[in-house]
Structures are given as C-alpha cells and as structure tokens.
Amino acid sequence: MQIYLPIAEISVNIFLILGMGGAVGFLSGMFGVGGGFLMTPLLIFTGIPPAVAVATEANQIVASSVSGALAQWRRGNVDVKMGTILLGGGVVGAVIGVQIVKILRQIGQVDLIISLSYVTFLGIIGSLMLVESLNAIRKSRGAEGGAPTRRPGQHNWIHGLPFKQRFKRSKLYISAIPPLIIGVLVGFLAAIMGVGGGFVMVPAMIYLLRVPTNVVVGTSLFQIVFVTALTTILHATQNQTVDAVLALLLMTGGVIGAQFGVRVGQKLKGEELRALLALLVLLVCIRLGYNLIATPDDLFSIGRAIGGH
Amino acid sequence: MDRGCDNHANRAGALGALALTFAAAVALLLAGMSAPHAAPVATGLDRGPESIEIDVSTRSIPIEADFSGTRIVIFGAIHNSRQDAAESGYYDIAVVIWGPNETLVARQKSRVAFIWVNTRSLSVHDVPAYYAFISTRPIDEIADKALLARYRIGFDNVPMRIEEGGGGFSAEELAAFRQAVIRQKAKAGLYREADYGLSFSGPSLFRATLDVPANVPVGEFKVQAFLFHQGTLLSSTTRKLVIEKRxxxxxxxxxxxxxxxxxxxxxxxxxxxxxxxxxxxxxxx
Structure with a gap:
C-alpha cells in the first residue's frame, strides 16, 4: 500500500517504512542505542531527500527517547545541573546546525555534507565498536583476566579548567566548559545528522567527565529529548523539512520494535551482537560512501530554488 | 503509449465511464445544434471552417490516504469535422497541459578528489512545474519545428527563462542544462509525452487520458488543444484548469x-x- 509523504513529496510503501522503523527500533531496544544513525541513512536509501530524512528523524527521536527519559527521571538518575549545561550547549549547537543546513540547501550542497558526515561518523563508530566487541569476545573466550586498569579518581586535564561547578548527583566538582562543549557538539550533530547524539555524549561523559554510569544514561536522555524537540521545531520553521506523516509511521514501527528489542536484548549475550551491530554500521557506511564515489546515473539534478532571488 | 504511466488506475474506470457519458452528451448536443442550421444534405464541402473544443474530467484532485496519483480524461470535439470516421486520420490533434510556473535550480556534478560534488548551477525561471503533451501521432510527423516552437508544443519547446547572460555558460552548456531539467522532470513523472495518447472516438469526438502523479503542484494550469491537417494549424483553443488538492x-x-x-x-x-x-x-x- 502506497502512501504519499506531503513534505518529502514522494509516494512510499507504508509497510516498508513501518518495517524499517520496527527493525531499527528493535536494534536500538536491544543495544540501548538511539536508532538515528541507522534510520537516517536507510531513509536516504529509500529516496527520501536527505534534509527531510534528518529533520524527520530528529522528530522521531523525541518519541523514542521521551519514555526512557521519564523513567530515568522517576528513578532519580538525571543530574539536572549537568543536564541543563549539556542542554544549554545543545541549544547553541542546534541553532547553528539548522542555520548551516539552511545555507547548504541554498547552495545545493546539503545532500553531500549529510552523506559525508555519516560516512565519517559511521566509519569511526563502527570501527571502534568492532574492535571493542572483538576484544571482549577474545577476553571472554580466553578468560585471561586482567581487568582494565582505569582509576576513577585519576585527575586529567579537565580538572585544570576554570568555572568549576559542583554536580551533586554525579558526585563531581569539575569545570562547566567540557559539558557545555559536549552539548554544543551533540546539538550540532542532531541538527545536521538527525541523531540523538548518545553515541558521542555517553562515552564522553563516562571517559572524559567520569560521570557515574547510573547517571549517564538518564542525563543524556534528558538532554536528547529537549535538543531533538528544539531541532524539530527549528527545522520546521527554517527549512520546512519535517515530514509529520513519515515521522508518525517511523514512530509507530519504532516503539513496537524497541519493546521487543529490549526483551530479546536482555536474554542474549552482548559481545557477538555488538560485533554484528558494528558490521551493520560499517556496511551502511560503505554503502553511503559508494554512493559518493560511484559515477551517478545523471550528473544533473534539479531542485526548487530556495531563498536567494 | 503513455511514457511514465503508473499503475494507479483504480478510479480511472469510473472516471472514464463518466467522461464518455459526458462526451456522448456533448456529441448529441452538438448534433442537435448543428442539425437545424446545416443543410439537410450536407456534404463535407459546404461546411464552415473547423474549430476545436475541449474539456477535462477533473478539476479538483482529492488526495486520499493511499493516493499515488490519479487519471483525468481530456475530451473534446471538432466542429464541422470533415472526416467520415474515427479511423480516417484526416486530422492531427495535439493537447498540451502546463502550469504553474516555478523557479528551479539545475545543478551539475563533477568529480572533486574522489567524490561527486555539485560544482555548477543555473537558475531557470518560469518553468512549468508540470507539462504534459498528448497527440494523435509523434510530434515531428504532425507539423514543422517552427510551428511547434511558436505554440510551445512538445518537450523541445517547454517554456523556460534563463537568467540574463546565461550565467556565463556557453550555448551548448545551456542546452545541456535545459535538457537536464526536462529529463529530471520526466523522471519525477511531472513531464509526460504520449505520442499516440489521443484518439478519435467518432468523426468529431476525441479523448485522451492523462496520469497525474501525487506530487503534482497545485495552481492554475493551461489546457491547449491544437487541430492540424497536413501540417497546417486549423484551429486552437485554450482552457484554464485549476488543480486543488484535498x-x-x-x-x-x-x-x-x-x-x-x-x-x-x-x-x-x-x-x-x-x-x-x-x-x-x-x-x-
């Protein structure tokens, strides 16, 4: 059954979109990751204009992260002060990102930049995940022991920065600058890639800021909900690229898929699955990269004139 | 042969039937009107000059949940037709539907390092967002190029205005951009050409079907019909068509x-x- 997407201005198979939402939702439920970095490329492969894919995916992430954020909030796993600083940075990043998308659309380079960003990020994340999971597999098989020699109390360069703040929930006394910068970066990525940015924020909070793991997920979800909500509104007003019909379909598939993913994920062994996810991420990366390198069928393209004269 | 025709004709049957009924009514009306005035033993020779009339079956396109396009029927009649049967091939008819105008940017990619990047662009103004051309025969058999160009009939004659000075491009490059606009529009289903899409259903009645894709822009369209005989334009008519979506x-x-x-x-x-x-x-x- 075909459905016409009013903003993307193409007809798509409704079951294909629901299925994609479900599959990515399943993976994100299973691994506890937001699915944005897989969903946006899949939408682009389906023929959705990249700018529409990015803005619509930001809208979907609001739905997929709001219930998680609320649950974490109830359990007291949100460091509100840290979250607010991350959010403040996120707002700045999102505003800049949406403006950049607007300019790129006017000069006809938005598709290229979105694809390039994805190739870069998926390449890095996929490789890191693959190495990490392969190491974990080797360790669990060989059982050679040797826990990681990371000392949580260790001081690093972050402690030399000014504007120190006390973060009670995280039991930290660190500068406000690093969380602010992380927030800006995550907001920027949300605007130009349509991702929640958890894959950047979570490791940065754990390894750079040394935020306790039980607070990390809640605090980052808190930031993601507000930043993706703002990104959605900004894209809607600046670029008119949020396709509400597409978003609704993705949400429907996504929330259902995620519920099953969580259940399956609890029963299965992590390392092998993580290695598989890493391979999937690399596959998507290679496909996007191939599209950039391969000679297109038609060197010409047309688009409606945006802004300018 | 309708290039770029999609399979979404579920409502077309009903529409077609409706249009045929309407067309039949028009025919009866015409016959009734012309009978008292025409000489009882009218031969083809003492009739007045031919003129062409046209109408379209749908003016408002409702978009439903499963909308993937619709089909409209274009029908019309020739007054004082000199052909005795639908099959005689005495006349050629070309119908052009176009509108509303928009400004486009056409871009050309070239390889930069490893990747393909949009490196050149040209603004094209007053291009019809939609352009369909339906005729009884391939266009180049109907009339000569100059005549077709004058009335903007066929893909080669789609109106578009290029910024003054041609953006610094050579005539050849401008032609490539122009062709790209038409090619991409055709690919999106917004420009269509149906060489044998128009047929006579009687000595003076003709009809054609036209597939309108879901992404058709709303606004005012021009429907023009041109009546030819052996390369000469005998008559033409223009009608406005407003496409709305609901x-x-x-x-x-x-x-x-x-x-x-x-x-x-x-x-x-x-x-x-x-x-x-x-x-x-x-x-x-």
Whole structure:
C-alpha cells in the first residue's frame, strides 16, 4: 500500500517504512542505542531527500527517547545541573546546525555534507565498536583476566579548567566548559545528522567527565529529548523539512520494535551482537560512501530554488 | 503509449465511464445544434471552417490516504469535422497541459578528489512545474519545428527563462542544462509525452487520458488543444484548469508552509504523546 509523504513529496510503501522503523527500533531496544544513525541513512536509501530524512528523524527521536527519559527521571538518575549545561550547549549547537543546513540547501550542497558526515561518523563508530566487541569476545573466550586498569579518581586535564561547578548527583566538582562543549557538539550533530547524539555524549561523559554510569544514561536522555524537540521545531520553521506523516509511521514501527528489542536484548549475550551491530554500521557506511564515489546515473539534478532571488 | 504511466488506475474506470457519458452528451448536443442550421444534405464541402473544443474530467484532485496519483480524461470535439470516421486520420490533434510556473535550480556534478560534488548551477525561471503533451501521432510527423516552437508544443519547446547572460555558460552548456531539467522532470513523472495518447472516438469526438502523479503542484494550469491537417494549424483553443488538492496530506503540507512554527510544535507534541502512549501500553502486559 502506497502512501504519499506531503513534505518529502514522494509516494512510499507504508509497510516498508513501518518495517524499517520496527527493525531499527528493535536494534536500538536491544543495544540501548538511539536508532538515528541507522534510520537516517536507510531513509536516504529509500529516496527520501536527505534534509527531510534528518529533520524527520530528529522528530522521531523525541518519541523514542521521551519514555526512557521519564523513567530515568522517576528513578532519580538525571543530574539536572549537568543536564541543563549539556542542554544549554545543545541549544547553541542546534541553532547553528539548522542555520548551516539552511545555507547548504541554498547552495545545493546539503545532500553531500549529510552523506559525508555519516560516512565519517559511521566509519569511526563502527570501527571502534568492532574492535571493542572483538576484544571482549577474545577476553571472554580466553578468560585471561586482567581487568582494565582505569582509576576513577585519576585527575586529567579537565580538572585544570576554570568555572568549576559542583554536580551533586554525579558526585563531581569539575569545570562547566567540557559539558557545555559536549552539548554544543551533540546539538550540532542532531541538527545536521538527525541523531540523538548518545553515541558521542555517553562515552564522553563516562571517559572524559567520569560521570557515574547510573547517571549517564538518564542525563543524556534528558538532554536528547529537549535538543531533538528544539531541532524539530527549528527545522520546521527554517527549512520546512519535517515530514509529520513519515515521522508518525517511523514512530509507530519504532516503539513496537524497541519493546521487543529490549526483551530479546536482555536474554542474549552482548559481545557477538555488538560485533554484528558494528558490521551493520560499517556496511551502511560503505554503502553511503559508494554512493559518493560511484559515477551517478545523471550528473544533473534539479531542485526548487530556495531563498536567494 | 503513455511514457511514465503508473499503475494507479483504480478510479480511472469510473472516471472514464463518466467522461464518455459526458462526451456522448456533448456529441448529441452538438448534433442537435448543428442539425437545424446545416443543410439537410450536407456534404463535407459546404461546411464552415473547423474549430476545436475541449474539456477535462477533473478539476479538483482529492488526495486520499493511499493516493499515488490519479487519471483525468481530456475530451473534446471538432466542429464541422470533415472526416467520415474515427479511423480516417484526416486530422492531427495535439493537447498540451502546463502550469504553474516555478523557479528551479539545475545543478551539475563533477568529480572533486574522489567524490561527486555539485560544482555548477543555473537558475531557470518560469518553468512549468508540470507539462504534459498528448497527440494523435509523434510530434515531428504532425507539423514543422517552427510551428511547434511558436505554440510551445512538445518537450523541445517547454517554456523556460534563463537568467540574463546565461550565467556565463556557453550555448551548448545551456542546452545541456535545459535538457537536464526536462529529463529530471520526466523522471519525477511531472513531464509526460504520449505520442499516440489521443484518439478519435467518432468523426468529431476525441479523448485522451492523462496520469497525474501525487506530487503534482497545485495552481492554475493551461489546457491547449491544437487541430492540424497536413501540417497546417486549423484551429486552437485554450482552457484554464485549476488543480486543488484535498485531504489530510494537503492539510499537513499547508500547515508546514503557512504556519511552520505551529507545525513544528504539533510535530513535537505528537512525538511526545506517541512515546508516552507506547510506554503505557507496553508497561501493562
């Protein structure tokens, strides 16, 4: 059954979109990751204009992260002060990102930049995940022991920065600058890639800021909900690229898929699955990269004139 | 042979029947009107000059949930037709439907390092967003190039205005851009050409079907019919056609462009609601 997407201005198979939402939702439920970095490329492969894919995916992430954020909030796993600083940075990043998308659309380079960003990020994340999971597999098989020699109390360069703040929930006394910068970066990525940015924020909070793991997920979800909500509104007003019909379909598939993913994920062994996810991420990366390198069928393209004269 | 024809003719049967009934009524009316005035033993020779009339079956396109396009019927009649049967091939008819004008940017990619990048672009103004051309025979058999160009008939003659000075491009490059616009429009189903799409259903009645894709722009369209005999233009007529869209998708589109902030807020609220409803449902079981 075909459905016409009013903003993307193409007809798509409704079951294909629901299925994609479900599959990515399943993976994100299973691994506890937001699915944005897989969903946006899949939408682009389906023929959705990249700018529409990015803005619509930001809208979907609001739905997929709001219930998680609320649950974490109830359990007291949100460091509100840290979250607010991350959010403040996120707002700045999102505003800049949406403006950049607007300019790129006017000069006809938005598709290229979105694809390039994805190739870069998926390449890095996929490789890191693959190495990490392969190491974990080797360790669990060989059982050679040797826990990681990371000392949580260790001081690093972050402690030399000014504007120190006390973060009670995280039991930290660190500068406000690093969380602010992380927030800006995550907001920027949300605007130009349509991702929640958890894959950047979570490791940065754990390894750079040394935020306790039980607070990390809640605090980052808190930031993601507000930043993706703002990104959605900004894209809607600046670029008119949020396709509400597409978003609704993705949400429907996504929330259902995620519920099953969580259940399956609890029963299965992590390392092998993580290695598989890493391979999937690399596959998507290679496909996007191939599209950039391969000679297109038609060197010409047309688009409606945006802004300018 | 309708190039770029999609398979979405579920409503077309009903529409076609309706149009045929209408066309038959028109024919009866015409016959009734001409009979008292014409000489009782009219031979082809003492009739007045031919003229052509045309109408379209649909003026308002409703978009439903499963909308993937629709089919409209174009029908018309030739007054004082000199052909004795539908098959005689005495006349050629070309119908052009086009509108509303828009400004496009055509871009050309070239390889930069490893990747393909849009490196050149040209603004093209007053291009019809939609252009369909239907005829009884291939266009180049109907009339000579100059005549077709004058009346903007056929893909080679789609009107478009290129910025003054041609953006610094050579005539050859401009032609490549022009062809690219037509090629991409045709690929999107917005430009169509049907060489044998128009047929006579009687000595003076003719009809054609036209597939209108879901992405058809709304606004005012021009429907023009040209009547030819052996390369000479005998008569032409122009009619206005307003295409409107109705339905939920149209509302979404209108809200997104007319009230973007409200649209964005609603999109976010819908997402929050969807997330909360989903977690409530799945918590229970």
């Amino acid at each position: 339905g939920a998708e149209r509302l979404v589109y209108a809200l997104a462009y007319d009230h973007p902030f409200v649209y964005g807020v609603i999109a976010v609220l819908a997402a929050v609601l969807a997330g909360l409803i989903a977690s409530a449902i799945f918590k229970k079981d």
